[in-house]
Amino acid sequence: MSDHARPAVRTASGGLAATAALALLAAPAHAGERVLGGTEEASASWVVALTDRDGRQFCGGTLVTPVKVVTAAHCVDSRAPAGLRVISGRPDLRASTGAVRTVGEVWVHPGFRDVTAGDDVAVLTLAEPAPEPTLPLAGAEETERYRPGAPARVFGWGRTTETGPSSEVLRSVEVAISDDAGCRVAYPEHDPGTRVCAGVPDGGRDACAGDSGGPLVADGMLIGVVSYGTGCGRPGVPGVYTRVSSVADAVAARL
Numbered sequence: 001m002s003d004h005a006r007p008a009v010r011t012a013s014g015g016l017a018a019t020a021a022l023a024l025l026a027a028p029a030h031a032g033e034r035v036l037g038g039t040e041e042a043s044a045s046w047v048v049a050l051t052d053r054d055g056r057q058f059c060g061g062t063l064v065t066p067v068k069v070v071t072a073a074h075c076v077d078s079r080a081p082a083g084l085r086v087i088s089g090r091p092d093l094r095a096s097t098g099a100v101r102t103v104g105e106v107w108v109h110p111g112f113r114d115v116t117a118g119d120d121v122a123v124l125t126l127a128e129p130a131p132e133p134t135l136p137l138a139g140a141e142e143t144e145r146y147r148p149g150a151p152a153r154v155f156g157w158g159r160t161t162e163t164g165p166s167s168e169v170l171r172s173v174e175v176a177i178s179d180d181a182g183c184r185v186a187y188p189e190h191d192p193g194t195r196v197c198a199g200v201p202d203g204g205r206d207a208c209a210g211d212s213g214g215p216l217v218a219d220g221m222l223i224g225v226v227s228y229g230t231g232c233g234r235p236g237v238p239g240v241y242t243r244v245s246s247v248a249d250a251v252a253a254r255l
């Protein structure tokens with residue numbers, strides 16, 4: 001069952017105090033839930049899989065217009081566009097639902113060097129439109145959805161345990177936006193201007209390898225792009241996401 005349906009968690013986005021939201025997220029009902037530990041997800045049709053030409057999934061992405069996909073720079077910076085495929089509308093990668101698109105153009109943020117230095121974002125232009133609904137991007141002025149403790153949800157086909165295999169089916173898990181001090185404990189290089197961390201204090205809920213490039217979503221908006229992390233779902237170690245608001249103008253110029 002998707003925990004989308006849990007009213008207590010959904011209304012937390014409305015404005016519960018950070019501590020209350022964290023308490024909800026840490027409640028025993030969620031123990032062990034991690035995309036590491038999430039639930040199967042079939043309704044998020046703007047999540048796309050990036051695959052090679054043989055259909056091997058290696059990253060995620062988000063359809064932000066019918067022909068544009070936002071993903072992580074590190075997913076695509078060393079790949080030729082001709083070798084990329086974008087699969088939409090196929091939460092179960094073993095199925096043949098949805099659409100497969102080739103990629104005409106890859107834009108990698110010009111500031112990208114490596115994941116720990118930020119600007120880990122890229123925009124793919126599809127050769128033909130994808131039929132699925134799109135997700136809006138957080139704008140440069142967005143702050144409320146980045147409030148520490150605010151709930152957000154990460155989606156992907158990545159590993160469901162730190163060393164285990166990837167998932168054949170799209171999964172998602174709710175995490176909480178970290179405060180910058182907490183993020184810096186795990187990542188001394190943390191730059192709150194360009195990155196945002198999210199997780200839960202006890203761990204167990206996180207993105208993992210294979211989820212990179214995929215969406216972190218809050219209140220129907222793309223606020224983060226899965227970038228990196230130390231292990232997956234470790235206590236006190238949140239995941240690191242590209243802060244979409246910090247690259248919103250650069251990305252919007254490519255849409």
Ligand code: ARG
Nearest residue numbers: 207209210211212228229239
């Ligand atoms: N770099 C990873 C990838 O290639 C994403 C890791 C995210 N890790 C985390 N613990 N949140 O898929």
